[in-house]
Amino acid sequence: MKVAITARGADLSSEVDPRFGRAANILIIDLETMEVETIDNSVTANSFKGAGIQAATMVHDRGAEVLMTGYCGPKAFQTLQAAGIRVVSEVSGTVGEALERFRTGEVQYLDSANAESHW
Amino acid sequence: MIISVASGKGGTGKTTVSVNLAASLETPLKLLDCDVEEPNVHLFIQPDEMVSRTESTFVPVIDEQRCNGCRKCADLCEFNALAVIGEKVLVFPELCHSCEGCREICPEQAVQAGSRELGTIETGSWQHVIMSYGRLRVGEAMSPPLIARVQSIIDPDDLVIIDAPPGTSCPAINAMKVSDFVLLVTEPTPFGLHDLVLTVEAVRQLEIPCGLVINRADIGNEEVYRYARRESLPILMEIPFERSIAEIYSRGGLLVEHSEEWRIRFSGLFDTINDRAALQEVGR
Numbered sequence A: 001m002k003v004a005i006t007a008r009g010a011d012l013s014s015e016v017d018p019r020f021g022r023a024a025n026i027l028i029i030d031l032e033t034m035e036v037e038t039i040d041n042s043v044t045a046n047s048f049k050g051a052g053i054q055a056a057t058m059v060h061d062r063g064a065e066v067l068m069t070g071y072c073g074p075k076a077f078q079t080l081q082a083a084g085i086r087v088v089s090e091v092s093g094t095v096g097e098a099l100e101r102f103r104t105g106e107v108q109y110l111d112s113a114n115a116e117s118h119w
Numbered sequence B: 001m002i003i004s005v006a007s008g009k010g011g012t013g014k015t016t017v018s019v020n021l022a023a024s025l026e027t028p029l030k031l032l033d034c035d036v037e038e039p040n041v042h043l044f045i046q047p048d049e050m051v052s053r054t055e056s057t058f059v060p061v062i063d064e065q066r067c068n069g070c071r072k073c074a075d076l077c078e079f080n081a082l083a084v085i086g087e088k089v090l091v092f093p094e095l096c097h098s099c100e101g102c103r104e105i106c107p108e109q110a111v112q113a114g115s116r117e118l119g120t121i122e123t124g125s126w127q128h129v130i131m132s133y134g135r136l137r138v139g140e141a142m143s144p145p146l147i148a149r150v151q152s153i154i155d156p157d158d159l160v161i162i163d164a165p166p167g168t169s170c171p172a173i174n175a176m177k178v179s180d181f182v183l184l185v186t187e188p189t190p191f192g193l194h195d196l197v198l199t200v201e202a203v204r205q206l207e208i209p210c211g212l213v214i215n216r217a218d219i220g221n222e223e224v225y226r227y228a229r230r231e232s233l234p235i236l237m238e239i240p241f242e243r244s245i246a247e248i249y250s251r252g253g254l255l256v257e258h259s260e261e262w263r264i265r266f267s268g269l270f271d272t273i274n275d276r277a278a279l280q281e282v283g284r
Helices: A051-061 A074-082 A095-103 B014-024 B072-076 B101-105 B144-151 B170-176 B190-206 B223-230 B243-250 B260-283
Strands: A002-007 A025-030 A036-040 A066-068 A086-088 B002-006 B029-033 B051-062 B082-085 B088-091 B111-126 B129-136 B160-163 B181-186 B210-215 B235-239
Touching: A002 A095, A025 A051, A025 A095, A051 A074, A051 B082, A066 A095, A074 B082, A074 B088, B002 B014, B002 B170, B002 B260, B014 B029, B014 B160, B014 B181, B014 B210, B014 B260, B029 B144, B051 B088, B051 B101, B051 B144, B072 B082, B072 B101, B101 B111, B111 B144, B129 B144, B144 B170, B170 B190, B181 B190, B181 B260, B190 B210, B190 B223, B210 B223, B210 B260, B235 B260
Parallel strands: A002 A066, A066 A086, B002 B160, B002 B181, B029 B129, B029 B160, B181 B210, B210 B235
Antiparallel strands: A002 A025, A025 A036, B051 B111, B082 B088, B111 B129
């Protein structure tokens, strides 16, 4: 199973980026092998509109089933839902710590967006 | 000839200038309120009858029978109005800028024309003036498409006065860019000057001649005047900060109907603009 976590840096020791669509990087972690794939999100982060939609599509394409991030807006959430990806929000600390919380089951899934739409 | 009345800062007196300029003349003209988020020209120019028309724009609707999830539409869309998850296309109509590129590029003809309501356009006649304004649908995020619809009644050789929205972003630029002359209304305050500078920069990029109207001319400081001198911007009119003017405005009245002196000043303002725009035309 793969988990996607938004990150300010490129490895497990970096801080979780609270933004989803405009996060610096998105790390895709394979829980079985602990392999980490770092997606540079700068193109999406600089998109004029709909960054969340694009980031959600990318997370789905990389095969992640869970997304851990700070905030997720309505359009991103709708896209993630369509892709069957569950969202853990208000995640802070390092990516490694977030992963640990996920492993021990200390997470709650979001049932609606937790941020306003941006214009 | 098309004259836009614009400002950076809101509340400087664009509408006061627009309606009085229009009312001071006798030749037939079109007065278009392009501040579709907050139209107010109709509070001063009140036709007996108004015709209302609803305006809509293209948004994609996906025929799921035909769509094979190839993603060409989503990859093309600059605004992420389309996303493909598996083989399912998600449409976000509120992000769509109606370029219809998705429809062009789809190899399966799976993109059909749907519509999103932009708002309404209200039009009526008052004396020598055809007045029209847009009213953006509550919840609609983009005003330029509706502004373009308001301007669609402009015919070549028309005399047009456009009341533009404030600011220097897309709505203001779209309202101004069709014009032959931009009349910038400002006030001699730090805020007025700050936003005037931004607007002058925008108008210069559009390469449209402009001039200033200084409203509430006897308040604030001298900085706007210094800036105008430095930048060789002509000051075409000054309106004093006077209680009687505010009273007429607050009742929805026209300055030029209350005072022959103001009628002469506003029609004179038009003559000046006409001369300056003509000079510019020769210069080209």
